[in-house]
Structure formats: C-alpha cells, structure tokens
Amino acid sequence: MGLNVEINQDALLVRLEGELDLGVTDYLRNSLENMLDQNKIKHLVINLRNVTFIDSSGLGVILGRYNRVSSQGGVVSLVAAQPQVRRVLALSGLLTIMKEYSSEEAALSRVG
Amino acid sequence: MQVNNHAKLEFQSLPANVAFARVTVAAFASQLDFTLNDLEEIKVAVSEAVANAIVHGYENRTDGTVFISMSIGDLALELKIWDYGVGIPDVKKAMQLTYSTDPERMGLGFVFMQSFMDSLHVDSTPGKGTTVTMVKSAVSKVTV
Numbered sequence: 001m002g003l004n005v006e007i008n009q010d011a012l013l014v015r016l017e018g019e020l021d022l023g024v025t026d027y028l029r030n031s032l033e034n035m036l037d038q039n040k041i042k043h044l045v046i047n048l049r050n051v052t053f054i055d056s057s058g059l060g061v062i063l064g065r066y067n068r069v070s071s072q073g074g075v076v077s078l079v080a081a082q083p084q085v086r087r088v089l090a091l092s093g094l095l096t097i098m099k100e101y102s103s104e105e106a107a108l109s110r111v112g
Numbered sequence: 113m114q115v116n117n118h119a120k121l122e123f124q125s126l127p128a129n130v131a132f133a134r135v136t137v138a139a140f141a142s143q144l145d146f147t148l149n150d151l152e153e154i155k156v157a158v159s160e161a162v163a164n165a166i167v168h169g170y171e172n173r174t175d176g177t178v179f180i181s182m183s184i185g186d187l188a189l190e191l192k193i194w195d196y197g198v199g200i201p202d203v204k205k206a207m208q209l210t211y212s213t214d215p216e217r218m219g220l221g222f223v224f225m226q227s228f229m230d231s232l233h234v235d236s237t238p239g240k241g242t243t244v245t246m247v248k249s250a251v252s253k254v255t256v
Contacts, residue, residue: 019131021127021130021131021134021159021163022127022130022159022162022163022166022167023127023128023129023130023131025127026127053134053152053155053156053159055130055156055159055160055163055224056160056163056220056221056224057130057159057163059220084149084152088156088224091220091223091224091227092220
C-alpha cells in the first residue's frame with residue numbers, strides 16, 4: 001500500500017494506493033493519526049483513485065478518522081473511488097456521511 | 113453439489129495473508145465463468161472471513177492457522193473458511209449490522225459476506241472455532 005500526504009491550508013490531503021485490508025490497517029491508522037496529531041488540521045480529503053481493493057478493515061480506518069475529524073467540526077471528503085471500491089463504500093453506508101468528489105480540487109475548494 | 117475440482121489452503125493467522133487468501137481463491141474461482149465483478153465480490157467476502165478468523169477467532173495471535181477449502185461444481189463455487197480459535201458465543205448477534213467487539217471494526221464483515229455471496233452459513237462453537245461456508249453461483253461453465 002502507498003500513502004502520500006499533502007497539507008493544503010487546514011485540510012490534510014491523503015492519496016492512498018493499492019489494497020486497503022487488515023494487512024495495512026495498523027500502518028495506515030498510525031500514519032494518519034500522526035499527521036493529525038502533528039499538524040493543525042480541520043478537514044480530511046482522501047483520494048481513492050489508486051485504491052484497487054477495500055474491505056471492512058480498510059473502511060474501519062476511514063471511519064475512525066471520520067469520527068475524530070467530524071467531532072472537531074471538520075469534514076471528511078472522498079475523491080474518485082473506483083467502481084468496485086465505491087460499491088463497498090456505498091454498501092457500508094459511509095457515502096451517506098461523507099461527501100464524494102471527482103477531483104481533489106473540487107473536494108478542497110469545498111473545505112478550503 | 114457435484115464437485116469437479118477442489119483445493120485446500122492453510123496459512124498462518126497473519127494480517128498479510130488476507131491478501132494472499134483472496135487472490136488465491138479468486139484465481140481458483142476464475143475456472144468458472146464469473147464476471148470480474150463477481151470475482152471482486154468473492155475477494156471481499158474472503159477478506160472478511162479471513163480477517164474475522166485472525167482478529168476474532170485467534171484474537172490477533174499470529175500462531176493460529178486459517179483453513180480454506182474451495183470446491184468448484186458445474187455452476188458454483190463453494191468456500192469453507194475455518195479457524196480453531198475462540199469461537200462466537202452468539203452467531204445470530206454477531207451477524208447483525210451494528211455488532212462489533214472492536215470500535216474501529218464496523219461489524220460489516222458478515223453483511224459483506226451475505227451481500228456478495230449467494231449463501232452464507234456460520235457454525236461456531238465457543239472454545240473450538242468457527243466455520244464459514246459460502247456459495248457463489250456462476251452464470252455458465254467456461255468452455256475452453
């Protein structure tokens with residue numbers, strides 16, 4: 001799994017790559033928590049364009065960060081999920097609590 | 113179900129093996145005429161069952177063994193995924209949407225298995241382990 005982060009004003013932009021399952025949840029959770037701890041961040045934008053697989057373990061990491069960010073008044077947005085990933089997101093109900101955008105720019109312009 | 117091909121897999125209860133398991137099962141399943149979408153669904157169901165075995169069955173211990181038996185019939189794939197872990201005290205409760213013993217896990221594992229496979233059966237004995245049996249039907253047999 002690959003992880004690339006960028007800070008855009010008070011938003012953390014996270015680009016994920018590869019497969020999000022139990023094998024990467026600890027690494028992903030710790031990396032995101034560290035970023036949120038060390039920076040003054042309100043909103044979280046997660047780019048899923050290069051994510052090829054997600055299951056409930058991967059969704060759990062996203063939901064955990066959603067709980068943290070939204071409890072502090074921030075917004076979590078998802079960008080460009082591939083169809084098979086999107087189906088899992090939709091079935092989980094995550095799409096009812098997070099906004100979805102087709103590009104990073106669109107997501108960032110809403111929270112910037 | 114008349115079995116035309118069968119394979120068995122056993123591996124250590126390590127998180128890294130979740131990906132190994134789903135890719136292996138999908139490769140075996142592709143002997144049937146599944147669509148790419150079907151194969152993606154099988155991969156999610158296998159991931160959930162194996163992750164449950166590791167996280168709940170063996171409570172994240174890495175010295176357990178997870179077993180998968182895969183059978184191909186004329187028009188269907190049958191999977192049995194089992195562990196010799198702690199078992200589930202109340203299977204009915206465990207299969208409900210909001211049930212999870214871990215706040216970061218969503219309790220969605222069984223929901224995905226149920227939604228993505230045509231049938232799901234869970235057998236569990238506390239202290240002995242859990243067996244998940246799932247079947248997915250394929251549209252038609254591959255003709256080579």
